Amino acid sequence: MYAVIVTGGKQYRVSEGDVIEVEKLTANVGDKVELPVVLTVDGENVVAGAEVSAKATCEVLAQGKDKKIVVFKYKAKKNVRKKQGHRQPFTKIKVVAIG
Numbered sequence: 001m002y003a004v005i006v007t008g009g010k011q012y013r014v015s016e017g018d019v020i021e022v023e024k025l026t027a028n029v030g031d032k033v034e035l036p037v038v039l040t041v042d043g044e045n046v047v048a049g050a051e052v053s054a055k056a057t058c059e060v061l062a063q064g065k066d067k068k069i070v071v072f073k074y075k076a077k078k079n080v081r082k083k084q085g086h087r088q089p090f091t092k093i094k095v096v097a098i099g
Contacts, residue, residue: 003098004039005056011038014056014095024089027060034058037098058093065089 002015008023027033035056039048047054065087073082 001040001042001098003037003041003054003056005035005037005095007035014098016095016098018095019061019092020095021090021092023091024063025060025091025093027091029060029062031060032057032096033060033093040098054099056095057097058095060091061094062092063089064092 002013004011004013006012007025010023012020012022014020025033035058037052037054037056039046040052040054066089068085068087071084071086073084074080
């Protein structure tokens with residue numbers, strides 16, 4: 001059985017026991033978080049849309065930041081340069097139960 005959950009404006013295909021990194025959630029390490037499910041597939045049985053009544057229970061494993069990316073902007077022939085770095089925060093979660 002697997003499900004599609006929604007968090008941070010993105011959708012993730014998960015099964016029980018999966019560990020994924022999602023957009024930062026406001027939760028502490030060890031907390032349980034419930035995420036909405038938009039689709040469940042159990043063998044041949046597919047439930048989607050408003051008919052889905054399931055929730056995905058997840059446990060927060062860690063909070064962190066991704067690798068730094070460099071954002072460099074410039075205007076040709078104008079001596080205008082701007083260099084920035086960005087590290088996207090994330091939350092590592094483990095799917096405990098779907099149902």
